[in-house]
Amino acid sequence: MKNRLKAQRIKKEFTQAQLAEIVNISRQTIISIETNRYIPSVLLSLKIAKTLNIPLEDLFELENSD
C-alpha cells in the first residue's frame, strides 16, 4: 500500500508532533506510517484524513501487488 501522508502533511503545513497531538497518537506512530513500517487502522486513517481535511483516497492507495 502506498501512502502520501508525509507529502500531504507538509502540504497542509502540519508538523509530525502537531498531527500526532491532534489525532491523539505518538509521534513514533506518525513516523512509522510515513516510512511504511506500520499500516494504520481504518479508524486512525479516517481521523488523519479528517484532520488534514482531505479524502482518504488521497492519503492511501492500493498497489497492484496488494
Add this chain to the structure above:
Amino acid sequence: MRMYANGLHHSIIDFSFGKCDNDSLESHYHLVNVIIGILSFFSFLGGIYFVAFSKERHEDEMVKQVRLESFQFAALVQMISIIISCICIFIFGELGEGALMLFFIGEIFLFWLCFICRLNYILHIQLKNEE
C-alpha cells in the same frame, strides 16, 4: 516445624532450634526454604506483571500491535524451548523432582522475559529511528 513419628505437625513454625533434633531441624530449614522460594517466585512474577502491563506514555494502536506481536513471539519461543527441552530430557534421561520444578518455573519466566525484552527492544528501535 516439629515433626512427630505419626507425621503430624505440632506447630506451624517453631524457632526453638536448640530444642530440635537433627531430623526436625532439617525439616524446619526445608520448610523455611520452601516458603522463601514460593514468596520469591510470586513476588518476582508479580513484578514482571507490573513491568509487562505498564502502559507506555502514548499507548496507541501501534504499541498495542507491538504488544500483541511480542506475545506471539514469547509464546513461540516458549513452545520451541519446551519441545527442545523435552527432547533433551528424553535423550539424556529423566529429571529429578526438583529439577523438573525448576524447569517449569524457568519456562514461566522465559515467556514473560521474552515478551518484555522484545516489546522494549522494538519500542527502543522506533525511538532510535525517530532521532
